[in-house]
Amino acid sequence: MSDRGLPARLLLGLAALVATAVAVVGGLALRPPGLLAVGLASVVTACLAGGVARESANEPGAAVGRNPLDAAWRAGAATIGLLLFLSGTAALGGPVLTVLAGAVLAVGGLGLWLLHAGRPPRRNATMVTPPPAPAGGTTPAPSLPVTGARPAETVGTVTYLPPVATLPTAALGREWLSTTTALAGRLHPAARQSIVRRRQETLDELERRDPDGFARWLAEGSLDSDPARYLDEGPPAV
Structure with a gap:
């Protein structure tokens, strides 16, 4: 532990101890109606706080933050x-001390907010990794984000998947398995919608290539299996 950080830790600990003692005094000074108002x-x-956190998380491209439940209990606590501390200052020093304590807390809270707002946000990134190909098979394509964008589009360093009509049947089967795994995890709503749209395109293309094999796969009742095992290769769309 660094010796230079020890005085700061001691001061923070002392301040927290004093604030806790003042809050306890404030809680004892309040009558039941006051405690009910605090609650x-x-x-x-x-x-x-929970509603704001939920709305922020549902926005497309939102930064990664606390979940609504975590934000709610922290804000409530x-x-x-804060209210018990202000009540304690009123009981110990009267209105003047309460106003001064409120001003100090407001300035400190504003400083913390400005410090947090200046940090660069972290973005969500959804990647789908196809399962390894069986021995003797073709090498799977590199991991790419699943989106509904057109082929050959590039934004920065992100390359999008080609249309399903240009992929061989074996690759379509691997993509179906990889997107099934991706949907089982936690995803941003926009990413989940994009994966669902890609899966629908994959199903349409598989049925177009071999309707009989596609029907056999559905009859098996196991949609998490590889559909390519039931289908003939079929001609890709031109």
Whole structure:
């Protein structure tokens, strides 16, 4: 542990201890109606924080952040601590001390928000890795993001998958298995919608190439199996 960081840790620990003691005094000074008001305020704040976190996570291209439940309980706990602390300052020093403490907390909270807002966001990235090809088979294509974009489009360093009509049947089977695995995990809503659209295109192309084999695959009742084992190669679309 660095000796230079020890004084700062001691000061932070002392400040947290003092704030906790003031909050305890504030809780003891409050009557039941006041404690009820603190609880209601924390519930409202938690609901608002959870709603904001959920809406932010559902936006396309949103940065990765806390889940709504985590944001809700943190906001609720912070609200309870803040209100009890202000109540304690009012009980110990009167309105003047309460106003000064509120101003210090507001400035500190604004500084923390500005510091957090200045950090670069982390983006979601959904990658689908095809399973390895069987011995003697063809080498699977490299891992690429599944999207609904047209072929040969490139944005930055992201290359998109080619149309399903240009892929051999074995590659379509591997893609079906890889997207099945991808959908079982946690995905951004936009990425999940893109994978579902790609899977529908894959199903349409498999049925076009060999309707009888496609029907045999469906009759097996195991949609997580490789459909290419039931189909003839069939001609790719021109």
